[in-house]
Amino acid sequence: MSPNILIVAEHNGRTLSVATAKCVACAATIPDAHITVVVCAANAAAVAAQAAAVSGVHRVVTVEHPIHEHPLAAAIAPQIAALAGPYSHVLGPSSTFGKDLMPRIAALLETVQVSDIMAVESATRFRRPIYAGNAVITVEVLDGAKVVGTVRTASFQAAGTGAQAPIEAASPVAPPTHTRFVSVSAAKSDRPDLQTAGKVVSGGRALGSAESFQMLYRFADKLHAAVGASRAAVDAGYAPNELQVGQTGKIIAPELYIAIGISGAIQHLTGIKDARTIVAINKDPEAPIFEVADIGLVGDLFEIVPQLEQLIG
Amino acid sequence: MKRILVGIKRVVDYNVRIRIKPDGSGVVTEGVKMSVNPFDEIALEEALRIKERGAAEEVIVATVGPADCQPQLRTCLAMGADRALHVQTDTPLEPLATARVLRALTEREQPFLVLLGKQAIDDDNGQTGQMLAALWERPQATFASKVELSEGKARVTREIDAGLETIEVDLPAVVTVDLRLNEPRYVKLPDIMKAKKKPLETLTLEALGVTPRAQLKTPRYAPPAQRHKGVRVKDAAELVAALKQKGLL
Numbered sequence: 001m002s003p004n005i006l007i008v009a010e011h012n013g014r015t016l017s018v019a020t021a022k023c024v025a026c027a028a029t030i031p032d033a034h035i036t037v038v039v040c041a042a043n044a045a046a047v048a049a050q051a052a053a054v055s056g057v058h059r060v061v062t063v064e065h066p067i068h069e070h071p072l073a074a075a076i077a078p079q080i081a082a083l084a085g086p087y088s089h090v091l092g093p094s095s096t097f098g099k100d101l102m103p104r105i106a107a108l109l110e111t112v113q114v115s116d117i118m119a120v121e122s123a124t125r126f127r128r129p130i131y132a133g134n135a136v137i138t139v140e141v142l143d144g145a146k147v148v149g150t151v152r153t154a155s156f157q158a159a160g161t162g163a164q165a166p167i168e169a170a171s172p173v174a175p176p177t178h179t180r181f182v183s184v185s186a187a188k189s190d191r192p193d194l195q196t197a198g199k200v201v202s203g204g205r206a207l208g209s210a211e212s213f214q215m216l217y218r219f220a221d222k223l224h225a226a227v228g229a230s231r232a233a234v235d236a237g238y239a240p241n242e243l244q245v246g247q248t249g250k251i252i253a254p255e256l257y258i259a260i261g262i263s264g265a266i267q268h269l270t271g272i273k274d275a276r277t278i279v280a281i282n283k284d285p286e287a288p289i290f291e292v293a294d295i296g297l298v299g300d301l302f303e304i305v306p307q308l309e310q311l312i313g
Numbered sequence: 314m315k316r317i318l319v320g321i322k323r324v325v326d327y328n329v330r331i332r333i334k335p336d337g338s339g340v341v342t343e344g345v346k347m348s349v350n351p352f353d354e355i356a357l358e359e360a361l362r363i364k365e366r367g368a369a370e371e372v373i374v375a376t377v378g379p380a381d382c383q384p385q386l387r388t389c390l391a392m393g394a395d396r397a398l399h400v401q402t403d404t405p406l407e408p409l410a411t412a413r414v415l416r417a418l419t420e421r422e423q424p425f426l427v428l429l430g431k432q433a434i435d436d437d438n439g440q441t442g443q444m445l446a447a448l449w450e451r452p453q454a455t456f457a458s459k460v461e462l463s464e465g466k467a468r469v470t471r472e473i474d475a476g477l478e479t480i481e482v483d484l485p486a487v488v489t490v491d492l493r494l495n496e497p498r499y500v501k502l503p504d505i506m507k508a509k510k511k512p513l514e515t516l517t518l519e520a521l522g523v524t525p526r527a528q529l530k531t532p533r534y535a536p537p538a539q540r541h542k543g544v545r546v547k548d549a550a551e552l553v554a555a556l557k558q559k560g561l562l
C-alpha cells in the first residue's frame with residue numbers, strides 16, 4: 001500500500017499557517033506519498049483554497065462546524081479520528097496546536113505517535129530528538145501500525161505553491177460539550193513572527209528589566225528581526241511567554257540568531273540548533289553559548305547594543 | 314473523597330549532560346543522577362496548593378516504572394503527597410501504554426483532577442496527558458500556566474504559540490502543566506522522615522489489566538550534529554563587518 005497521508009491544517013480562520021506547508025514538505029519526503037490536508041474551521045473556504053495551492057497536496061477535505069472557530073483539541077480529535085480510517089499516516093505540526101491535538105488523535109486511534117519528526121528515513125522510520133536535542137533517535141513503527149506524528153517544523157523548508165488540489169467537504173461529527181473556549185490574549189505586533197523570521201534578536205536574564213528589553217526591540221526593528229527571550233527573561237517578566245525560545249518554548253531556525261546576555265543552557269540551545277548563524281554577546285568569556293556561536297563577542301551588552309544600533313544606523 | 318492524581322516520571326536530572334553509549338544502543342543512565350521530571354514537581358506543587366486551599370482532600374502520586382523509581386515517589390511524599398502508587402514494571406512503556414495504566418488508576422481512584430507534566434524531559438514526547446484524556450473521554454487542558462477551580466469546572470490558562478489562551482473544562486479533566494504555573498517547594502528534612510511512614514502501594518500491570526504492546530522500536534541513538542567552532546570578534550565594529558561579510562546585514 002502506498003503511503004496515504006492526512007495532514008491536519010493549522011490556521012487562524014483566515015490564513016493557513018506556514019507550519020502546515022512544512023508538514024507537507026515532510027510528508028513529501030515519504031516516497032509515493034498521497035497527501036490530503038484536512039481543514040477544520042467554522043468557515044473553511046479561504047484556508048482550504050490556500051491549502052489546495054500548496055505544492056505536493058493532492059486533495060483538501062474541509063469540515064465546517066461553529067466549534068472550530070477556535071482550535072480545541074477535544075473537538076478536532078474525534079473529527080480527525082473519524083476520517084483517519086483509510087490513511088497510513090496522520091501528521092500535524094509540532095507547534096502548541098499540534099502538540100495538544102495529535103496525541104489525542106493517536107489515542108483515539110489506539111496507535112503510536114512519533115513526536116517532533118526531524119527526518120524521514122522511510123514510511124515507517126523517522127529521526128527525532130530526545131533529551132532537549134542532546135540525542136537523536138531513529139524510531140521504527142512496527143507491524144503496520146498507523147503513524148501519528150508531529151513534524152518539527154524547524155527541520156523542513158515550507159513547500160511552495162502552485163498546486164490546484166480538489167476540495168471536498170466532509171460532514172462533521174458531533175463535538176463534545178465538555179470543553180469551551182474562553183479567550184486568547186495574543187500580543188499584537190508589527191514585528192516579524194518569531195517562528196518564521198529570518199533574523200532573531202534574543203535577550204536573557206542579563207537585560208535585567210522590561211525597560212532594558214525595549215532596547216532589544218529597538219535594535220531588532222533596525223534589523224527587521226523578531227525578538228526572542230530565554231526562559232529566565234520570561235520568568236522574570238521582562239518578555240511575554242510567547243517569546244521563549246528553547247526546549248519548552250519555540251524551536252526556531254532563522255538565518256541569523258543574536259543571543260544577548262544569554263548563558264546558553266542546553267534547554268535554550270535546543271531551540272536554536274538549526275539557526276544558520278549564531279551570534280553571542282556575553283560578558284563571560286566562558287559562557288556555554290560561545291561553544292555554539294559562529295561569531296562571539298565578549299563584552300557588556302549595555303555598551304555593545306547601543307554601539308551596534310549606531311553602526312547599523 | 315475529592316482526590317487529585319499526579320503522574321510522576323523519574324528522569325535523568327536536567328543538569329546532567331547526557332552521553333550516548335558508544336554502540337548507539339541508548340543513553341548512559343548508570344550512575345547518573347535521577348530526579349522527578351521537573352514538570353511533574355510543578356504538577357504536584359499545584360495539587361498540594363489546591364488541597365491546602367481546601368478544594369481537594371487527598372493528593373495521590375503515581376509512577377509507572379522499575380523498582381528504582383521509589384526514591385522519587387518518596388520525594389513526592391516528602392513534598393506533601395498523601396500516598397503513592399507504584400506500578401512496577403521493567404518493560405519500557407510507550408506513552409499510550411503509560412496512558413492506559415493511568416486510565417486504570419483513574420478508574421480505581423476516581424480523581425476529579427489529574428495533573429501531569431506537559432512533557433518528560435528525557436523522551437520529550439509530550440503525549441501521555443492528552444492520550445489519557447482521550448482514553449478517559451474527558452477534557453484536556455495542556456501547557457497550563459494558571460488553573461482556577463470552581464464547582465465542577467476548571468478554567469485553565471494555556472501557554473500557546475500565539476500568547477495565552479483560556480479554556481473552561483468540565484471536571485474530571487486532565488491538566489498538563491507548564492513551567493510558569495508555580496515554583497515547587499523545597500523538601501525539608503523532617504518531611505523526609507515523615508514521608509517514610511506514608512503509604513506507598515506497589516501494583517502490577519496485570520492487576521490493572523494493561524498488557525503493553527510495543528508499536529515502536531528504537532534501533533539507534535546518535536549524538537546531534539555538531540556546529541562548527543566559531544570565531545571571536547573584538548568589538549561591535551568587527552561584529553558588524555563580519556555580519557556584512559556573511560551577507561546578513
Ligand SMILES: Cc1cc2nc3c(=O)[nH]c(=O)nc-3n(C[C@H](O)[C@H](O)[C@H](O)COP(=O)(O)OP(=O)(O)OC[C@H]3O[C@@H](n4cnc5c(N)ncnc54)[C@H](O)[C@@H]3O)c2cc1C
Binds near residue numbers: 248261265266268282
Ligand atoms: C525543564 C526545563 C526546561 C527549560 N526550558 C527552557 C527553555 O525553553 N528556554 C530557555 O531559555 N531556558 C529553559 N530552561 C532554563 C535554562 O536551564 C536556563 O536557566 C535559562 O535558559 C537561563 O537563561 P539566561 O541565559 O537568560 O540566564 P543566565 O543563565 O542567568 O545567563 C545570563 C547570562 O548573561 C551574561 N551577562 C550578565 N550581564 C551581562 C552584561 N551586562 N552583558 C553581557 N552579558 C551579560 C552572563 O554572563 C550569563 O551568561 C529550562 C529549564 C528546565 C529545568
Ligand SMILES: Cc1cc2nc3c(=O)[nH]c(=O)nc-3n(C[C@H](O)[C@H](O)[C@H](O)COP(=O)(O)OP(=O)(O)OC[C@H]3O[C@@H](n4cnc5c(N)ncnc54)[C@H](O)[C@@H]3O)c2cc1C
Binds near residue numbers: 321406408430
Ligand atoms: C523505546 C523506549 C525505551 C524506553 N526506555 C525507558 C527507560 O530506559 N527507562 C524508563 O523509565 N522508561 C523508558 N521508556 C518509557 C518511557 O520513557 C515513558 O514512560 C513513556 O514513553 C511516556 O513518554 P514520555 O516519558 O516521553 O512522557 P510524556 O508524554 O512526555 O510525559 C508527560 C507526562 O506524563 C506523565 N508520565 C510520563 N511517563 C510516566 C510514567 N512512567 N509514570 C507516571 N507518569 C508518567 C508525567 O506527568 C509526564 O510529565 C521507554 C520507552 C520507549 C518507547
